[in-house]
Amino acid sequence: MEMLDLKSALRTTLTQKQELVRDYQSVADRVNDKEVAKMFKHFAEAEAIHSTQIKDKLDSLA
Numbered sequence: 001m002e003m004l005d006l007k008s009a010l011r012t013t014l015t016q017k018q019e020l021v022r023d024y025q026s027v028a029d030r031v032n033d034k035e036v037a038k039m040f041k042h043f044a045e046a047e048a049i050h051s052t053q054i055k056d057k058l059d060s061l062a
Helices: 006-030 034-061
Strands: none
8 A cells, every 4th residue: 555645645634624614614604503503613613723733734844
């Protein structure tokens, strides 16, 4: 099995996390149930933290 390129893996994951932030926030903004909206906002916030951590790691490798 070939070793996955670290920067490539981080970039791919960063893109996925950023898309999740957008998607979760979109659901939170459009759903009528306040508890569900709050849950999705929490998901978006968690993914935003992950995105920042991944970006910081990528920046440190550059």
